Amino acid sequence: MAIKIDVEKHLFHLQGKKTSYVMQVVRDGYLAHLYWGKRVHNYRGSNKLIFIYRGLSPNPDPQDRAFSLDTLPQEYPAFGTGDFRIPAYQIQLENGSTVTDLRYKEYQVRQGKPVLKGLPSTYAEEQSEAETLEIVLEDQVIGLNVILTYSLYEERDVITRSVRFENNGKRKLKILRALSASVDFRDDEYELITLYGAHTNEKNIARRKIVPGNQAVDSCRGASSPQQAPFLALVRQGTGENHGEVYAFNLVYSGNFIAQVQVDQFQTARVSIGINPFDFSWLLEPAEIFQTPEVVMVYTDCGLGEMSRMYHELYRQRLCRGIYRDLLRPILMNNWEATYFQFTAEKLEQIAIEAKKLGVELFVLDDGWFGKRDNDQSSLGDWIVDRRKLPKGLTDFANRVRNLGMEFGLWFEPEMVSPDSQLYRKHPDWCIHVLGRPRTLSRNQLILDLSRKEVREYIIDAVSAILSTVPITYVKWDMNRHMTEVGSAALPPERQRETAHRYILGLYEVMEELITRFPDVLFESCSSGGGRFDAGMLYYMPQTWTSDNTDAISRLKIQYGTSLVFPPITMGAHVSSVPNHQVGRTTPLETRGYVAMGGNLGYELDVTKLTEQERKTVKEQISLYKEIRPLIQFGRFHRLLSPFEGNEAAWNFVSEDQTEAAVSYFKILSEPAPAIRIVKLQGLHPDYVYKNIETGEIFGGDELMNAGITLPRIKRDFISMFWRFKAIGCHTTGHV
Template sequence: MLISYFEENKIFHLKAKDTSYIIQIVESKYLQHIYWGKKIRNFKLDYLKPFKGDQLNGFMFAKDNINGFSLDILPQEYPSFGNTDLRSPVYQTQFEDGSTISDLQYLSHEIFSGKKKLKGLPSTYVEKNEEAQTLEITLKDELSGLLVVLSYTVYKDYDVITRSSKIINSSSKDLKVLRALSASVDFSDDNFDLLQLSGAWSRERSIIKRALVSGNQSIESRRGASSPQQNPFIALMRKDADEDKGEVYGINLVYSGNFLANVEVCQYGTTRVQIGINPFDFSWLLKPGEDFQTPEVVMVYSDSGLGKMSQTFHNLYRKRLCRGNYRDKERPILINNWEATYFDFTEESIKNIAREAKKLGIELFVLDDGWFGNRNDDTTSLGDWYVNKEKLPNGLKKLSKDINEIGLKFGLWFEPEMVSQNSNLYRAHPDWCIHVKGRERSLGRNQLVLDFSRTVVCDAIIEMLSENLSTYNISYVKWDMNRFMSEVGSATLDANRQRETAHRYMLGLYRVMEELTTKFPEVLFESCASGGGRFDPGMLYYMPQTWTSDDTDAIERLKIQYGTSLVYPSITMGAHVSAVPNHQVHRITPLETRGNVAMGGNFGYELDVIKMTDEEKQTVKKQISDYKEIRHIVQFGDFYRLISPFENNDAAWMFISENKEDVVVSYFKKLAECNIKLKVLKFKGLDPEMNYRVIGTDEVYGGDELMYAGMVIPELKGDFTSYVWRLKKTL
């Protein structure tokens, strides 16, 4: 049994692969969090309660007038505010009388095999019921009729517990949800560092670590998307934890909109961690009988540092979050024309690039922005998803056919969530954008956000994209999103529901993606939001890969891809070789290094191959050939971080196939150094009892030797250099 309930002491014991999570019903009413960590057999853990009754001081409230019992010191599973717990609540509702106090108490529970889908939301899943068990605990506030169902799923083969909650109005009166976070976990101490992935456009997901202090520390997005500034992920690390050792608690929200991740250290040094939809500018009106479903939270415990945590996320997301025909397929090597041509291209120039790309071994051509409407710059035509006949006089049907005859698959760029004021769509429907009546409509990248909270807008987008995908032979879609939300409001929501706009937008977007990806299962969809501005589990549920960053500089990408790998598998990361000087930072890096960095994800090119020298083309041809040989290892193998670019002048990572037979190790040097000592790189994850041969040589090393003694790094001359080892298990 993955989940057990023991009536004598009212304890729920959830057992994942190597993780235990324990909850107890106390005073026959309240849910106490007992334990989350390494799997244990014993479940009689009353001694873990942090306080005894005589430790209460005169400023604590006795709950239910029970002497020595206060919610303000109880580690809770779903804490409210306003009774005797004065810490951060996980939820809050407002009733018709204006009060915001509720008192949820245990009502019932159910344990069943498998895992339910979440209504209208992405989530992890099972293919067979035996893969997981789910616990649903129902809580009730007797006075108001408020019900909350807490859902916990435990996976048999992963150190993963997922959580979500459903708020139900079972009364005869309206109520308003003011706060609806998905999960809350109380720890009995504060001996942690907080790790987060933060940054900005073109430098997404930098690793930031800081010590917890008394009070609240949080990350959040209020931009209408998960954002490049903050990722919906945090981890608590024990002070001695690092990449390979120590306890780490990773928490990731399966959601693509506004979120809050908050850590509160209370007066007694306990720690409360919460994550969910950002309560800022949010509320949700529930009519009698209606319910509100919160997004899922994926919780991963590791007893062996960040590396084990990452591999758990990677395996789960690759196998039980990403879906569709491409989940288990090798992804194609592509070339995108954006940095080669921007808006300035013709039908013939596109085909010329495709012809040269085919000679080099590339498999997919992607036509980026500028193919539609009157789109010759970024001031016009978003929303007008019909062919620009001035650029493509023979249309997309002919172009896609010609590209296919050259020997490449054909892909196309869309930005379906946006509209230009200078467009036929906007002129016909000026109220279809996110806006507040009478307020100025601020432009970002000369565009506005379509109101996906409205069914009519979603239906129109589904129809327009379906027509394109049905008419042309499209194998790949790059789904871009280049503007966050401002003046957030919807023309069709009444005053009591305006603060629902941002979340209704996400529900509409998820519906559009669900319908399109279901209708066109043969299309590989890649998510993009000015690069990595929406790199989150919610998007990966519909689109199994994401453009990692608009910053294509190889040296910048070391940090971006390294940070992204903390949570997200390499198969989900789009990584391309671009021209030099780089268009974002104007750095000149060797083509070899650019290729080696990009081979750490889904490999491709973003440049004009026609302008390359013959020598460069030969290098590209070899890169493509090499990647085809290692593609299955990179996309489906285990990933290990070896040297962090955040603390060092160099970086290294490695991939190893699931059977531990094939290995790829990549080392990168940023700036050249003089008169340095011999450097050794220690590998990870090898079979210590087996030998490995360095491909292309007669050198054979023991797996134990490579992991414990290491491999000497060759001397690399010049700035921005790299070296790659390929190894194979041998007798």
């Protein structure tokens, strides 16, 4: 068994292939955290807890001044009974007090991994893949049970955590804070890594030493947001791509979150992550249950690259679902930057015809096909085709695309409504709003209140009406604003602070229903690009539009940072025209192509305006990508040079059997008197002999990784280089 229990000592040891996570019930039922890190065969308490008297740290046992919850490393700490650090949860009773006292009650171990009701989570296809420990903590005074759930993927060395609150008492309880995980570390010698950004500038990497006090990233925007991601990692000083300890936390949730580390007065660090308690509460009636989202926790002593690959493989294989999880993703042409709102059926068909000649497999019609949508000022919510632009209807146009030998895809923004729309005029109370307050617009739109059943049903019916009558195999699901005036006309006053979380639960319900009804449709999520690129969305939609910024140089950082947690197969990446529409930069078509080949390749430009040489280049790019697509989408990804640390970026992909590799190198600006540079590959088999597909040169895998490739001198900005290698033999056996 992967989960070992010492019943006499109340010791719980979650033992992965290379990791161990250890807890123990101490004193009068307190659940203490003892160890998380490199695997130990048997935990016997060598790092035992030592208590000494600390002034101003309260003592629950008046006979023992040394023992205090303020210094005890805990698994799910409370506030109000002696621990002054950030609590994992907080409950308000009907009398207004917020003191609770959870003590250990019992445990249960089961094979497999339970589904979280109404929430996305990783899963096990076979019972043997995972083992789950549930530890029940109880506050007997109020009849509250809190169930801590730990699922261990033994072979993957991944632990997931979530928490379930059960009100077994006779009175209402109000949850003010319900985080999904809290881990107490014994020291503070760590650096903190987080991902931050903005619209068109997502997933930048921040790294800094943690200091006394609280360091937090969060969102209170109603979405996981481009500003901060629901992820953090603690790393030891000097940890790099291929060495060093990493403790990583990623929340499988798409709404308001907080992820934080607090360093206390005694140089210990507490990490906690979950739903943001700001502007949140949840009224828990007797016999009701509240479930927190899941946290995916990864430990490795082999650096950030190994951490990423652990997340990549888990998310690709056991978070993403549906037939497209294991299928090659299509190369698409999206009309957005080619036409924006101003298009006709004839113009779109011209683009589709030229795209097909170049090898494109899917044509996607973006915003502007419905209502009277000539700009962003109207029609969201009215999902009726605009016959001015498509006079023969959507089905006719989709069939024209399919008759060319391509699939057809369509853009929706189902969560939103325009004040200038039939839907809003009929149901002005269906949006998120506060009675008597002005309704702030963003992008000229409001947010539909998905906490309401009738609103969810309308969205499901409206989208289903299109998908069931038009031959669509791809949907781009967009969301282009964050929440203001957060309130619901359908909720009573005591539940208004539940609105944001109920919205996310409603969104998940809508998406679950649609992907169940239409299992053959590839759904791609989007939120002005990467504004909701999170693990929660990937459970329903196995890829995400990484950023509205299609500039190749900007995308080096955006895709590099995104890859810290998410696999390339989940990243939509497009080649667009120059000067780039977002930043005005002009980059070579070759470079734009190689950057976009780092994810799911697509194009977003008017191909009817390309020169013959550009057509030839695009056709060659598409042909190449079709050859390497299995390697890119299902191979192992290695970051080689960081654009956050210099003037270059590089990465390589290696097939699971290590017989194929693809390498991309980019230099941003040309330099005078540059150094001769060498790029060292990663992930190859050291005993294999590899052939350079383009030149025919032969090199050992050990040579390519240790000696590397010397880069030629090119006097030009925004250059790119690309290599492919295929194993042709083995040093020791002579064959692969």
